Amino acid sequence: MRQREALQVYLYQIVYGETGGVMAQIVLLLLKGMSYLYGLAVRTKLGLYKCGLVRQHRLPCRVISLGNITVGGTGKTPTAQLLATAIRDMGYRVVILNRGYRSSWQGQIGLVSDGRRMYMSVNEAGDEAYLLAKNLPGVSVVIGKNRTITGDYAVENLNADVIILDDGYQHWQLARDLDIVLIDAINVFGNNCLLPRGTLREPLRNLNRAGAFLLTKVDQATDDGKDIIKGALAKYNKKALVVESIHNTRYFIEVEDWYKGVRPEKVMLEAAKGHKLLVFSAIGNPGSFEQTIWDLGGEVVATERFPDHHDYTMAEMQAVMQEAQDKNAYALVTTEKDAVKIPSEFIHSDRPLPIYVSVMEVQFIDGQQQLMDLIKQVANKENRK
Numbered sequence: 001m002r003q004r005e006a007l008q009v010y011l012y013q014i015v016y017g018e019t020g021g022v023m024a025q026i027v028l029l030l031l032k033g034m035s036y037l038y039g040l041a042v043r044t045k046l047g048l049y050k051c052g053l054v055r056q057h058r059l060p061c062r063v064i065s066l067g068n069i070t071v072g073g074t075g076k077t078p079t080a081q082l083l084a085t086a087i088r089d090m091g092y093r094v095v096i097l098n099r100g101y102r103s104s105w106q107g108q109i110g111l112v113s114d115g116r117r118m119y120m121s122v123n124e125a126g127d128e129a130y131l132l133a134k135n136l137p138g139v140s141v142v143i144g145k146n147r148t149i150t151g152d153y154a155v156e157n158l159n160a161d162v163i164i165l166d167d168g169y170q171h172w173q174l175a176r177d178l179d180i181v182l183i184d185a186i187n188v189f190g191n192n193c194l195l196p197r198g199t200l201r202e203p204l205r206n207l208n209r210a211g212a213f214l215l216t217k218v219d220q221a222t223d224d225g226k227d228i229i230k231g232a233l234a235k236y237n238k239k240a241l242v243v244e245s246i247h248n249t250r251y252f253i254e255v256e257d258w259y260k261g262v263r264p265e266k267v268m269l270e271a272a273k274g275h276k277l278l279v280f281s282a283i284g285n286p287g288s289f290e291q292t293i294w295d296l297g298g299e300v301v302a303t304e305r306f307p308d309h310h311d312y313t314m315a316e317m318q319a320v321m322q323e324a325q326d327k328n329a330y331a332l333v334t335t336e337k338d339a340v341k342i343p344s345e346f347i348h349s350d351r352p353l354p355i356y357v358s359v360m361e362v363q364f365i366d367g368q369q370q371l372m373d374l375i376k377q378v379a380n381k382e383n384r385k
Contacts, residue, residue: 011196015028015196016191032193034196035194042201043203049172056175057173057175059151060155062163063177065176065178067182073184073285075216075362076166078361084132087164092379095141095154096139096142097163101126102126102127104124107144109149112129112142115136116137127340127341130340132166134261134340142154161379169210170201178378181212183213184216184288186287186288189204204236207237207240210237212240213240215242215243220291241371241374244366244367247360249269250360251268252358253356253357254354254357256347259348272333275330276327277298277299281306282337289358301328314345317343333355334358
């Protein structure tokens with residue numbers, strides 16, 4: 001594990017009380033002080049925009065932001081895929097702007113895909129942007145830290161009708177027509193503390209900017225838990241639409257077939273039932289993914305969790321494979337986000353056990369029609385103010 005990732009794991013353990021001792025208490029005090037400074041910076045920056053001292057850049061197209069108020073996994077990537085597909089099928093040219101987290105691309109504008117052809121590898125684009133481009137024919141994907149610059153590029157060079165600002169709730173530089181905020185139903189606001197003492201990117205009162213809340217993974221939450229979440233959201237924003245969704249596993253694909261991407265052979269979900277499985281992932285909320293495999297009837301005999309966005313090495317994959325053999329596992333299971341980070345030489349090697357990629361989709365449980373109607377209203381050019 002790399003030093004940066006090891007530090008992230010150590011701080012996470014301290015923040016959530018998994019590591020004690022005098023040193024942990026000292027670190028917590030330092031983190032609390034840093035959270036105060038961070039919160040002050042957030043309030044100052046947002047205040048400058050609200051009072052007009054700093055102006056937002058408005059593009060001559062519709063902009064829909066998809067983001068969250070916490071760090072960590074809320075299911076943003078499959079949700080972005082679903083919304084981009086829906087808007088594309090409405091007849092609009094859709095471009096997704098992604099910052100390209102952990103990408104090797106150093107330029108201001110990186111064209112991952114123009115909707116017809118891929119122009120970057122996963123290392124160049126970053127796992128999220130690459131996965132979006134791979135799974136979204138007809139939708140362009142552009143990376144760059146400054147979404148004002150990439151937004152102008154999307155309009156001028158890709159003729160964007162609708163831009164999806166991926167992970168854009170805190171990217172105030174670019175004006176948007178709708179903010180959709182994802183809320184993880186089983187890990188709502190972390191420990192309710194701001195970064196770096198907690199996982200909140202900004203104070204909860206800032207939820208008042210949202211036009212819609214999308215509760216994810218509601219099938220893993222109780223009805224009482226959902227009611228508590230909705231009550232908390234209403235405290236800060238009574239006008240926003242609240243939609244419920246689950247992450248549904250459509251099927252498994254053996255990683256080599258998934259990697260090729262040419263009519264991959266689908267492994268039916270029944271293959272997991274009653275079989276011993278090793279589940280490995282490097283995502284923001286691995287517990288939720290592991291629970292999904294249990295719910296499918298698999299017997300999870302071991303789990304391996306790596307830091308979010310981790311790049312797997314050959315040695316790590318060999319160790320995980322050996323552990324699966326030692327536990328008499330039938331197969332290994334991982335996510336699409338992880339599949340793009342497995343070394344290709346390992347994927348195409350003579351492996352003793354299959355690695356199944358879980359292909360997920362977001363499925364709306366409540367509020368789907370209202371959300372689609374809202375998006376149609378926003379996307380309609382005639383409705384621009």
